[in-house]
Amino acid sequence: MADPLLSVRDLVVEFPTRRGTLRALDRVSFDIMPGEVLGMVGESGAGKSITGAAIIGLIEPPGRIAGGEIRLKGERIDTLRPEALRRIRGKRIGMVFQDPLTSLNPLYTVAQQLIETIRTHIDCSEAEARKRAVALLDRVGIPAAARRIDDYPHHFSGGMRQRVVIALALCAEPELVIADEPTTALDVSVQSQIIEVLKDICAERGAAVMLITHDMGVIAETADRVAVLYAGRVAEIGPVREVITEALHPYTRGLMGSIPTLTQESDRLVQIPGAMPRLNAIPQGCAFNPRCDRAFAPCFTDRPELLALAGGRQVACWLHDTAKAQEVPHG
Amino acid sequence: MAEPLLKIEGLTRRFDVSKPWLNRVIERDEKQFLTANADVSFEIAKGETFALVGESGSGKSTIAKMVVGLLPPSAGTITFAGQKIDTGAGIPRSLRRRFQMIFQDPFASLNPRWRVGEIIAEPIRTFGLMNPTDARNEAARLLEVVGLSAGDVNKFPHEFSGGQRQRIAIARALSSKPEFIVCDEPTSALDVSVQAQILNLMRDLQDEFGLTYLLISHDLSVVRHMSTRIGVLYLGRLVEVAQGKRLFSEPQHPYTRMLLDAVPDLALSGRRRHAVEGEIPNPISPPPGCAFHPRCPLVHDRCKREVPQPRPTPIGQAACHALDRLAPAA
Numbered sequence: 264m265a266d267p268l269l270s271v272r273d274l275v276v277e278f279p280t281r282r283g284t285l286r287a288l289d290r291v292s293f294d295i296m297p298g299e300v301l302g303m304v305g306e307s308g309a310g311k312s313i314t315g316a317a318i319i320g321l322i323e324p325p326g327r328i329a330g331g332e333i334r335l336k337g338e339r340i341d342t343l344r345p346e347a348l349r350r351i352r353g354k355r356i357g358m359v360f361q362d363p364l365t366s367l368n369p370l371y372t373v374a375q376q377l378i379e380t381i382r383t384h385i386d387c388s389e390a391e392a393r394k395r396a397v398a399l400l401d402r403v404g405i406p407a408a409a410r411r412i413d414d415y416p417h418h419f420s421g422g423m424r425q426r427v428v429i430a431l432a433l434c435a436e437p438e439l440v441i442a443d444e445p446t447t448a449l450d451v452s453v454q455s456q457i458i459e460v461l462k463d464i465c466a467e468r469g470a471a472v473m474l475i476t477h478d479m480g481v482i483a484e485t486a487d488r489v490a491v492l493y494a495g496r497v498a499e500i501g502p503v504r505e506v507i508t509e510a511l512h513p514y515t516r517g518l519m520g521s522i523p524t525l526t527q528e529s530d531r532l533v534q535i536p537g538a539m540p541r542l543n544a545i546p547q548g549c550a551f552n553p554r555c556d557r558a559f560a561p562c563f564t565d566r567p568e569l570l571a572l573a574g575g576r577q578v579a580c581w582l583h584d585t586a587k588a589q590e591v592p593h594g
Numbered sequence: 595m596a597e598p599l600l601k602i603e604g605l606t607r608r609f610d611v612s613k614p615w616l617n618r619v620i621e622r623d624e625k626q627f628l629t630a631n632a633d634v635s636f637e638i639a640k641g642e643t644f645a646l647v648g649e650s651g652s653g654k655s656t657i658a659k660m661v662v663g664l665l666p667p668s669a670g671t672i673t674f675a676g677q678k679i680d681t682g683a684g685i686p687r688s689l690r691r692r693f694q695m696i697f698q699d700p701f702a703s704l705n706p707r708w709r710v711g712e713i714i715a716e717p718i719r720t721f722g723l724m725n726p727t728d729a730r731n732e733a734a735r736l737l738e739v740v741g742l743s744a745g746d747v748n749k750f751p752h753e754f755s756g757g758q759r760q761r762i763a764i765a766r767a768l769s770s771k772p773e774f775i776v777c778d779e780p781t782s783a784l785d786v787s788v789q790a791q792i793l794n795l796m797r798d799l800q801d802e803f804g805l806t807y808l809l810i811s812h813d814l815s816v817v818r819h820m821s822t823r824i825g826v827l828y829l830g831r832l833v834e835v836a837q838g839k840r841l842f843s844e845p846q847h848p849y850t851r852m853l854l855d856a857v858p859d860l861a862l863s864g865r866r867r868h869a870v871e872g873e874i875p876n877p878i879s880p881p882p883g884c885a886f887h888p889r890c891p892l893v894h895d896r897c898k899r900e901v902p903q904p905r906p907t908p909i910g911q912a913a914c915h916a917l918d919r920l921a922p923a924a
Contacts (some may be wrong), residue, residue: 384720419871450649450812453873455856477785480815480858521790523819525842525859531797532790532819538755539785 267294268336268471269318269439275330276310276317276495284295285542289495290331291349295439300462300472302486302503304518305481306539309492311475315441317341318473319356320348335439354384357432357470359461361444366431367416371428372512372536373400374412377434384435399430405459422453429461435467440465440488443475458485479522488575493517494539494550497569501576511578514551561587597676598637599774599806600661605634605670607656607830611878613713628878630656631830634670635904638823640773643800643807645817645838647853648827649874654810656830657777661808662695674774691721694767698779700759706749710737710762711747736765740795757788764795769802778810793820818842818899823910826850829877829885831901836910849886849911884915892916 274286284326287308295301303311316322318333320341333341340351351359360366368376377396378389387395393412400408403426416424425445432440442461446454462485465472474486481501482489490500491512499512510516520533537554546552559581561567567579581587608634612625613619628643638644659665661672663685672679674693677686694717697703698837704713714733714886724732734744751759760780767775780796781789793816799805811817817824824841826834826849834847847852872889875881881888887897894916902913 306787328889423871450813450874452649452853452856455858459856480859484858496725518787523790523815525791525815525818525854531794534790534794535787538757539786572674 264354265296266337268297268299269295269473270334271314271318271331271338272334273331274314274317274328274333274341276313276322276326277329283543286329286545287326287495288317291492291495291544292331293497293500295471295473295492296464297438298469298471298487298489300465300474300490302482303473303475303492303550304477304482304489305492306518308479308494308539310495311477311492312443313495314492315358315443315473315475318441319352319358320345321352349568353380353437354435355438357435357440359425359428359440359442359445361447363421363428364416367424369416372413372415373419377427377431379411380431381434382419382465396430396434399434400427401564402464403427403430404456405430405474422449422457425449425453426460429457429546430463433464433470436468437470437520439471441473441475444477444559445474446481447476447478457559479507479519489502492517494545494564495542496550497577497579497580498551499576499580502574502577505574505576511572511576511583512551512580513555513557513582517554546574549579557582599640599675600638600808601673602637602644602657602661603671603673605631605657605672606666606668607631607653607660608668608670611732626690626878629830629880630673630877631660631667633706634827634830636825636832636835637670637810638774638806640662640806641804642822643809643820644900645809645811645821645824646827647811647814647817647824649812649853651829651874651877653830654812654827655778658695658776658808658810662693662776663690683765687721689718690773690803691723691757691770692918693774693776694772695744695776695778696760696767699783700756701751701783706751708750709747710749710754713751713762714747714769717766721770723770732769733765736768737762739763739768739799741791755788756784757881760784760792764792764799768799771803773804774806774808776808776810779812780809781816782811789816796820814842814853824896826853829874829880830852831913832904833886833914834907834910834912835904836907836912840909844909846907846917847914848890848892848908848916850912852889861907864905884913890916 272292274288274291278285291314292337317328329343332339374396379394379434379441381392381395397409397412399583400412404427405411407424446457458481476482486503489503490508491498493514498504499515506515507519510519517533535554548564549562552558561581563589567581569577569579570583571577607630608627611628613623625887646657648654660667664812665757674689711730714736715729718729719733734747736746737746742761781792789856810821822837824836824838825832829851834850845854883899884897884902887893896915902915905917
């Protein structure tokens, strides 16, 4: 197998607070292969966005990476000094955030922002950069790109702005794009356009995508593999089809059942009792044990590690640990 | 059909978005109006869940506000249980008790300085339905009905999570024993697993108390799961009304079809989503004729001139000039 483009191992992110240290991420590990789309799902507070922020070194102090490592093509990037990291951010890792209005500077035209970004990362003349910028805007589907490039962000609608942001993320030809809820602020009809653009353009350039979203529908259509986060830990990773149709982790199964679909015929949605624990009250053992209907002895004492199973699937659940699972009470 | 619980006819709401008077005089500008809703008519029968779907800016919430009397309509009538509501004079108290509203954001809709018991008992007090002791007991009972514990009456809203707060909002809506509840995006601020809990709760309560819902949502799968009938809004106009599940299997209006095609599907049916052309136009200057015509694949000359009127379809009604041409394809 090829070497992963991005490799995250045992990543721990902590936020010191007056009432003790909160672990927002607790030993999170995953890989992203070159050109792959990895979906990252979970409910609010599961640690999706923090994972993205940690990779690009944008964790807000006092939060900090307290352990583990992040490697981009084998090279550690979590220990780099800020200036060195800045050269990677934007150049090798592009970013698309949820709200396109806050990621664009309202005082500069789209042309100025694109040209500045291109010239920061790629050695070229202003005219050359402008040509690239127009081509890129055209590619992300902005009509009359050559004329509209001199408009300000407020001249564009929400969907068009998000296209500009995608162009901005891709203008330095990054190897990895981190897209954090790129379509959450948009209407469904526009959402499908944006996802399509993001997916096609990344495939064209061979850029891998880490797609962070709470919308399983978007993941189902876009991602190759999906990682499910729960309370700052990875519950399950696997090819998207398998994870959705035959989830291994009880949490994933509950999550999938709780989503109303456009085809199902059942009258009631599957309901996971309770809510995700707060970060200062994560139970001992498996973080999901108070809500799990299949919890047994080891779940309450020991934390399950990610187990590698056949078919490239990984799950952190004692039910799938053959040694422990024999203790499962039947019936 | 028996007498509908709620009947809306020709409901229209315009907002004045003109510049200030002096600017208008100096710049010789006309007054400008934003038409949030134009000529919307539908009926809701007792015990059903009628859903309104549409993209942002399609006028969903404006309808909800007009129905509960938070906004006066510019034109049109609202009839509740056979009684016409005179919107100029406000809704009579006797009627007002019978409908309630649940809002989207449970962090904004509960007063942070009130105890949960007081929040829930407020409608009882306002309408003078019970004495204070009974009202307290009723609040405790309602908390159990919505799946919280009776001891929570003395807590403050900040002690609860988003899903629990939405349960409190539901308990408050139930306290005046309404027949009709307007739910404006009740689960949009919640996570999916919590959303499932709230949707299940809403259904249970509907069965238990015989409630009628007007559900406003932009999430088509939620709407499909909950509704008996669905109205699709586009730029303030009702383009299609249809029986719940059949809207999804046999959509009639081209906009409905487009919207359904755009929804990402968990079922992994492998169907390719059609990227929708264009975006929703500016409601201040909507296109003439059918507002959907610039994005419509079936557009012809008539659509650009004439506003289509609703016509019956096999599953309800739709407002589209191309329906006849569509029929054989469906």
